Amino acid sequence: xxxxxxxxxxARDIVEHFxxxxxxxxxxxxxxxxxxxxxxxxxxxxxxxxxxxxxxxxERGAIKVVMTGSASDPLDWQPHIRNKPRREALAxxxxxxxxxxxxxxxxxxxLTGFDAPxxxxxxxxxxxxxxxxxxxxxxxxxxFRDKPGGLVVDYLGLAPELKQALAIYTESGGQGRTALDQExxxxxxxxxxxxxxxxxxxxxxxxxxxxxxxxxxxxxxPAQEHVLAQxxxxxRFLRIVQELSQAFALAVPHAEAMRIRDDVGFFQAVRSIxxxxxxxxxxxxEELNHAVRQIVSRAVSSDxxxxxxxxxxxxxxxxxxxxxxxxAEVRGMPHRNLAVxxxxxxxxxxxxxxxxRNVVQARSFAELLEHAIRRYQNRAVEAAQVIEELIGLARxxxxxxxxxxxxxxxxxxxxxxxxxxxxxxx
Numbered sequence: 001x002x003x004x005x006x007x008x009x010x011a012r013d014i015v016e017h018f019x020x021x022x023x024x025x026x027x028x029x030x031x032x033x034x035x036x037x038x039x040x041x042x043x044x045x046x047x048x049x050x051x052x053x054x055x056x057x058x059e060r061g062a063i064k065v066v067m068t069g070s071a072s073d074p075l076d077w078q079p080h081i082r083n084k085p086r087r088e089a090l091a092x093x094x095x096x097x098x099x100x101x102x103x104x105x106x107x108x109x110x111l112t113g114f115d116a117p118x119x120x121x122x123x124x125x126x127x128x129x130x131x132x133x134x135x136x137x138x139x140x141x142x143x144f145r146d147k148p149g150g151l152v153v154d155y156l157g158l159a160p161e162l163k164q165a166l167a168i169y170t171e172s173g174g175q176g177r178t179a180l181d182q183e184x185x186x187x188x189x190x191x192x193x194x195x196x197x198x199x200x201x202x203x204x205x206x207x208x209x210x211x212x213x214x215x216x217x218x219x220x221x222p223a224q225e226h227v228l229a230q231x232x233x234x235x236r237f238l239r240i241v242q243e244l245s246q247a248f249a250l251a252v253p254h255a256e257a258m259r260i261r262d263d264v265g266f267f268q269a270v271r272s273i274x275x276x277x278x279x280x281x282x283x284x285x286e287e288l289n290h291a292v293r294q295i296v297s298r299a300v301s302s303d304x305x306x307x308x309x310x311x312x313x314x315x316x317x318x319x320x321x322x323x324x325x326x327x328a329e330v331r332g333m334p335h336r337n338l339a340v341x342x343x344x345x346x347x348x349x350x351x352x353x354x355x356x357r358n359v360v361q362a363r364s365f366a367e368l369l370e371h372a373i374r375r376y377q378n379r380a381v382e383a384a385q386v387i388e389e390l391i392g393l394a395r396x397x398x399x400x401x402x403x404x405x406x407x408x409x410x411x412x413x414x415x416x417x418x419x420x421x422x423x424x425x426x
Contacts, residue, residue: 001034001038001125002034002035002037002038002041004041007038007041007042007045008045010042010045010123010125010155011042011045011046011048011049012049014029014031014046014103014123015046015049015050016253017121017153017253018102018103018121020252020253020258021120021121021151021252021253022102023252024248024249024252024253024257025120025147025249025252026097026118027097027118027119027120027121027144027147028094028097028101028102028103028104028116028118028119028120028121029102029103029104029119029120029121029122029123030103030104030105030106030110030119030121030122030123030139030140031103031104031105031106031122031123031125032106032107032111032122032123032124032125032126032128032136033105033106033107033125033126034107034125034126034127035107036067036069036077036107038125039065039067039080039105039106039107040065040076040077040080042105043063043065043080043105046063046103047063050062050063053103056079058082058086058089058090059089059093060100061100061101062100062101062102062103063101063102063103063104063105064080064090064101064103064104064105065080065104065105065106066082066087066090066104066105066106066109066110067080067081067106067107067109068081068109069081087109090104091110091114091116094116094119095115095116095117095118097117097118097144107126110139111132111135111136111139112132112135112136114139115139115142116139116142117142117143117144117147118144118147119139119140119142119150120140120144120147120150120151121140121150121151121152121153122136122137122139122140122150122151122152122153123153123155124136124137124152124153124154124155124156124158125155125156126156127156127158127161128158128161129158129161129164129165130161130164130165131165133158133161133162133165134165134166137150137152137162140152146245146246147249148246148247148249148250149250151182151250182250182251182254185247185250185251186247186251186254186256186257188243188247189244189247189248189250189251189256189257189260190256190260192240192243192244192247193244193260193263193264195240195244196237196240196241196244196263196267197263199227199230199233199236199237199240200223200226200227200267202226203222203223203226205219205223205263205266207219208262208265208266209262219266220269220270220273223266223270224270224273224274224341227270227274228274228341234274234341237267237270237271237274238271238274238275241267241268241270241271242271244264244267245264245268248260248261248264274341
């Protein structure tokens with residue numbers, strides 16, 4: 001197992017595989033080796049391929065060996081032998097998802113009782129069985145943001161030992177399915193991809209791969225229009241793309257995942273705009289720290305295309321005014337369903353702002369907005385008609401905004417011994 005040629009082959013495989021994993025999902029990786037010597041030799045091979053990963057200081061570097069030792073160990077082992085405080089400092093780095101320490105090599109350390117939720121990939125190159133095997137692979141299945149699950153790369157063929165360990169687990173009262181073959185994740189990914197393609201059937205997004213940045217950006221408004229024009233299209237698309245993203249994160253870097261990565265990037269870009277929250281709406285911690293990053297080859301990053309107005313081809317308005325110029329621009333948009341969605345989000349934000357000042361007025365306004373949108377969603381009215389209704393609501397919102405009193409004097413007001421009555425203004 002520690003033959004030089006074999007160690008070199010595994011090092012190249014880990015570098016290629018782990019870098020592709022990091023393109024799809026943020027997080028950490030762990031390599032479990034049979035001996036400390038193999039850990040160190042594999043480390044040397046890895047840093048030969050990626051010198052930038054190495055740093056002699058504990059506070060820096062993307063890769064470390066975590067092991068114990070003594071002064072009697074070989075001299076070239078000593079830089080990797082750390083006392084307990086130094087190992088605890090490394091553990092703190094590894095637990096921090098923002099820390100650049102991405103990959104650790106271990107023999108026995110951190111395989112039990114150690115939790116790093118962002119750890120999503122484990123490379124097993126050590127014979128294990130029973131409880132020890134279950135404890136080891138459990139390191140990668142901790143809940144973390146949108147991580148769909150952990151991936152175990154098995155270099156030794158431990159499937160029989162894993163089945164036996166799972167049998168012990170279920171006999172002792174454990175429930176649920178704890179592991180599945182990656183091919184099943186690939187099959188699920190392809191199924192969700194087919195559903196997404198079905199929702200966008202008849203829409204040509206080939207420019208997402210071959211077009212210029214402006215052409216790629218120009219695909220987003222008609223793509224949104226295509227989705228919004230369908231019955232429950234938005235909700236179905238948001239749900240399916242999320243499921244596709246999770247399966248994709250488990251499947252990378254399978255050949256089928258790499259084949260559809262550009263499609264997934266396009267679906268995620270469209271979804272990011274459709275799912276964009278209105279001003280004032282609270283986000284969950286998971287949404288704020290969304291972990292899954294799709295591989296968008298030669299395309300606009302899905303995290304960057306979130307400006308609803310730019311994607312719709314509109315100048316960003318002063319939302320506190322909802323000016324006639326902007327409303328006229330919305331009325332003239334060629335994508336009618338997208339115009340409805342845009343106005344809905346703007347007015348929903350207005351409702352939240354109004355609720356801080358006048359709860360009764362905000363509730364009445366919200367009911368009018370909900371009624372108009374429900375009629376549109378039930379196809380009781382055409383998009384053009386509901387646009388006019390929403391523009392009317394926008395004008396009402398603008399007209400009912402409280403006026404500010406003029407303050408001609410900026411200096412200090414002279415003190416007076418008598419109180420004047422409060423001034424009122426219409």
